[in-house]
Amino acid sequence: MAVPRVAIQTADFDVAAEVAALRDGDGGVGAIVCFTGTVRDRDGAQTGISALELEHYPGMTEAAIERMIDEAQQRFDIRGARVVHRVGPLRPLDQIVLVVVTSAHRGQAFQACEFLMDYLKTQAPFWKKETTPEGAQWVDARVADDEALRRWGLTARNAG
């Protein structure tokens, strides 16, 4: 049975278990690409980040990522994709996001994985608030993330 393509959860995830579930005995898979994003204790000039709180828009977040996976499946020759994103309180070193893509050969899986992350960064409704020695503050969106999406011929006006 195919696993759901999107999970938004407070719980941590097990990369090996996620990969195994996505492969699910598919003998046509010859490449698996995983991206795991983790929480840093620093961000540019900011150091000493002790906690991160992730907020999302229940319903819209899941739907937005489902559409991104549809788009990835149209653009790339991939066999499966799964996105897991954590919400709620997190700490440095915690895993925060997982994108797994399977394909027959590596090229398409590498590209689709990067496409999904670039898309997610600018189009999925999540917001990060970090706790620093100076207090809690919302994280600013990065123009570089909008530019990353432009490589795929898509225009993002999230940060800019």
Added chain:
Amino acid sequence: MTMKVRVRYFASLREALGSQEDAEIVAGTTVGTLRDALIGRGGRHAEVLARGRAVRCSLNQAMCGDETVIAEGAEVAFFPPVTGG
């Protein structure tokens, strides 16, 4: 003839305005016009939704632009640029 829409806020806008409220609009109102009407309430609305501030919006849980027309019973949301991943 007015109609009611649900307005939701997230992240820093939620902290300033609460998570949701209802608004009365006239037929043909766009998301941008609604934002201006909310700014017109003054106070914190005027401050955090001010033009020139980076505020993104969605209609019925899909990202949209200012020009999108709102239908009866719609759910509109305003929020800062997204920072997931």
